[in-house]
Amino acid sequence: MLTDLPDGKAGNKFSKYLIYAIGEIVLVIIGILIALQINNWNINQSNINESSEFVNRLKAEITSNIGFTNEEIKRKENQKRSSLAILKMFNKDITKLSSRTFDSLVNICMANGNMEFKNGTLSEGLNTGKVALIKSDSLKSLLYGLPSLVEEVRIGEKYFNDDLNEYFYPFIYEHISFRQMDAVHSNYAEQIGPSKFSNHNNLNVLNILKFESLIDNIFYNSNIQIDNYLKLKNELENLYELIQEHN
Incomplete structure (x- = not known):
């Protein structure tokens, strides 16, 4: 036993035990620190890989959405041009105007618009915190x-579509012969046949104030939506550029 040894030898042996114990503790601490460092490295590497994979999927989603936005801008530009062309027909002799051209323009103005937009990857990133893993604060x-910007676009689309559905469609159903239009412009012209109201002239609506106001609304709302889509497109393109830099 330690108490049976002379004081000098007992002290030396105790010192050896103490040094050995301290050494063991130091080794344990070093082992823990190394393990923590390795674990942190693994976590950081996992986060980097996960962030990189997420950003690549996000890049593909943004590319698709830029394409969808361009398509909708083209449709709204066509609607804008068509409504403006109709506005220029007012105060003109309708006997000198082309009914076929007018019907075609009205048909374009009738189109509702809801831009296709993919947001699955972005929603996943916002809900799971993957966006927070991205290092770029600007991105x-x-x-x-x-x-919020997409929601602004959707609100504009709803306003545009509601105006068409609640006011424009009811008016043209009452004043314009769809059968005359379809007999000329649709793929089912032979099956439909000519309108039984052959004396009706769709161009007569050019003498009605309400129709002028409705067409003016389509022109005005088309311009508003084009601005909304261009703003969204610009934001998407900025995102794409930042993602390119991030990669």
Whole structure:
């Protein structure tokens, strides 16, 4: 036993035990620190890989949405041109106007618009915190703000479509012969045949104030939506550029 040894030898042996114990503790601490460092490295590497995979999927989604936005801008530009062409027909002799051209323009003005927009990857990133893993603050800021901008576009689309559905369609159902239009412009012209109201002239609506106001609304709302889509497109293109830099 330690108490049976002379004081000098007992002290030396105790010192050896103490040094050994301290050494063991130091080794354990070093082992823990190394393990923590390795674990942190693994977590960071996992986060980097997960962030990189997410950003690549996000890049593909944004590319698709830029294409969808361009398509909708083209449709709204066509609607804008068509409504303006009809506005220029007012105060003219309708006997000198082409009924076929007029019907075609009205048909274009009738189109409702809801832009296709993919947001599955972005929603996943916002809901799971993957957006927070992105190092670029500028990129994160744009991603966090994108849903609000898309919502602004959707509100504009709803306003445009509601105006068509509640006011424009009821008016043209009453004053314009769809059968005359379809007999000329549709793929089912032979089956439909000519209108039984052959004396009706769709161009007569050019003498009605309400029709002028409705067409003016389509022209005005088309311009508003084009601005909304261009704003969204610009934001998407900025996102794409930042993602390119991030990669």
